[in-house]
Amino acid sequence: MPYKGKDKPTLDIILTDGQQGAFVPSYTTLDQIKGYVTMTPHAETKIDHIYITFECIIKTHVERVGTASATNARSEGFLPALRLVQPIPENAMPESGIVDPGKTYTFPFEFAVPKELLPKACEHTIDNDVIHQAHLQLPPTLGDPLTAVCGKTMMNDMAPESSLVSYSVRVRLISGKDGKTGKHIFIAEESKRVRVIPAVPEHPPLAVLQGKQDDYRLRKEKPLKKGTFQKRIGTLVMESAQPRSLHLPPLRCENPCPVTTMATLRLRFDPASLEDRPPRLGTLITKLKAATFYASKPMHDIPKRSTDFHYSSDRGLYVESVPLSSRCVGSAAWVKHTPLAEPQRKPTPPRQETTMAGSPVVPASNLATPAPSESYKEGEDYYTAHLVVPVTLPRKVDGNTNHKSFVPTFYNCLVARVYALDLTLSCHTPGASVTVPEMHLKLPVQISAEPNIDARPQISQGEAQAIARRESLHPENFAPPIPGYTEEAPPAGVGTSSPEDTGFSHAREYMGPLETRQSNITFEASPPDYTIQTSGRPNVSSR
Numbered sequence: 001m002p003y004k005g006k007d008k009p010t011l012d013i014i015l016t017d018g019q020q021g022a023f024v025p026s027y028t029t030l031d032q033i034k035g036y037v038t039m040t041p042h043a044e045t046k047i048d049h050i051y052i053t054f055e056c057i058i059k060t061h062v063e064r065v066g067t068a069s070a071t072n073a074r075s076e077g078f079l080p081a082l083r084l085v086q087p088i089p090e091n092a093m094p095e096s097g098i099v100d101p102g103k104t105y106t107f108p109f110e111f112a113v114p115k116e117l118l119p120k121a122c123e124h125t126i127d128n129d130v131i132h133q134a135h136l137q138l139p140p141t142l143g144d145p146l147t148a149v150c151g152k153t154m155m156n157d158m159a160p161e162s163s164l165v166s167y168s169v170r171v172r173l174i175s176g177k178d179g180k181t182g183k184h185i186f187i188a189e190e191s192k193r194v195r196v197i198p199a200v201p202e203h204p205p206l207a208v209l210q211g212k213q214d215d216y217r218l219r220k221e222k223p224l225k226k227g228t229f230q231k232r233i234g235t236l237v238m239e240s241a242q243p244r245s246l247h248l249p250p251l252r253c254e255n256p257c258p259v260t261t262m263a264t265l266r267l268r269f270d271p272a273s274l275e276d277r278p279p280r281l282g283t284l285i286t287k288l289k290a291a292t293f294y295a296s297k298p299m300h301d302i303p304k305r306s307t308d309f310h311y312s313s314d315r316g317l318y319v320e321s322v323p324l325s326s327r328c329v330g331s332a333a334w335v336k337h338t339p340l341a342e343p344q345r346k347p348t349p350p351r352q353e354t355t356m357a358g359s360p361v362v363p364a365s366n367l368a369t370p371a372p373s374e375s376y377k378e379g380e381d382y383y384t385a386h387l388v389v390p391v392t393l394p395r396k397v398d399g400n401t402n403h404k405s406f407v408p409t410f411y412n413c414l415v416a417r418v419y420a421l422d423l424t425l426s427c428h429t430p431g432a433s434v435t436v437p438e439m440h441l442k443l444p445v446q447i448s449a450e451p452n453i454d455a456r457p458q459i460s461q462g463e464a465q466a467i468a469r470r471e472s473l474h475p476e477n478f479a480p481p482i483p484g485y486t487e488e489a490p491p492a493g494v495g496t497s498s499p500e501d502t503g504f505s506h507a508r509e510y511m512g513p514l515e516t517r518q519s520n521i522t523f524e525a526s527p528p529d530y531t532i533q534t535s536g537r538p539n540v541s542s543r
Helices: 129-135 461-473
Strands: 010-015 032-040 049-063 074-086 105-112 163-177 184-196 219-225 232-239 246-248 260-271 280-295 315-328 335-337 382-392 415-428 435-445 447-449
Touching: 010 163, 010 184, 032 049, 032 163, 032 184, 049 105, 049 280, 049 315, 074 105, 105 163, 219 435, 232 435, 246 260, 260 415, 260 435, 280 382, 315 382
Parallel strands: 246 447
Antiparallel strands: 010 032, 032 105, 049 074, 049 163, 163 184, 219 232, 232 260, 260 382, 280 315, 280 415, 335 382, 415 435
């Protein structure tokens, strides 16, 4: 029977990794979580085992609509995504298992935040291997109000109450088994929640279909008139491409720089006649939309269309908009183009990039001039303009109680966080006092995260011994350079690639199996288990 009242042992979790004084301890990929557990029994207690674990759980619930029952029906999802178990030395407990009252027992622990989850964390049916690899990425802490903090200030991570990603260090005492069910009897339990923001590299751009199959719009055409019943003066075209990611600084950076990126807005005006002139631009409003997709059943694909999550019994969507900037762009200059007078240039084949969906896409950034509108007649004059739009995440302002906390973009089996950049442009037609209806673009944008500078993968004692044996067998491979040897950089363009060549300066591959192992950490078989991989990282081929 569980112990109650004063007979229940007292448990406490103390961190010794430099964050014991933090309001909420925060970690990222490869960080070490060190500390110890103290147990003080208040009566003679029989303890069969003590479990110290580092866990990640994901919970969701979706309110069911259209139910005839008067009660509030819902469908729930639960995923134990991660569980690392700290082994306890045999001499840490008395041989009889009976602990003395009033005596304090200490059990140290040490965990490492892994790079990703094991395949057993995602065993449902999926559309392709790229989606499976995305589901195995370590999700950030989300929806936990006690861990969404900046210093000692509560933050809003823009997550609904129906989705939760929580990390914690837990300790549980086991004393015997239930005679009827055969399950272990937990006589005491304690947990300490921590915040985890994993390091996330910049991924390739999404394959935007620009139709009813997704919510994004990279191009917009709009006929312009001087008035409601006036003739058409031309067609305005506005287009852009997915910008580079918003890169979050290291988690414990003391003086982080503003998180910013740039989006290029390309405009084209196809006049209806030679007398018509391009409109005067007005105001450009920029917003960032944070969409949290959640489901009580595993998702088989990357969420692309919000309507798929509306009025569903097992899916839900929560969107929150963050205003970024509002600026006047009336000073933007239009450039006139006369096709017959311009020299004919041979078009350059556009560069193709591999998308997260596995299909190639031609980035619009490769096209200096937007494609003609449907009303454009070949050979006629047209006008172009370009706007560079800076995008900066809002920073914490003293006195503001509604702080925003941004987590990296991620796709999990039950929860996904996606961001979109909302651009709204207004303009004024020549000779008219009315404002033309606004033009609207919605661009996908990723939020990535930097790892800690001092984060290093740890190896087990067995791996260290294997490396030492290999060095002793082949010392010539590990010898220092001979005297007079100088290392020279390779010639330009040989064996190197620039961000312009690849489109992204960060690695474009998903991380392989967990490579971080420690000699004092074992992995429990359920659920899910961590096993030592004998092979290297799998080859992930681009599609």
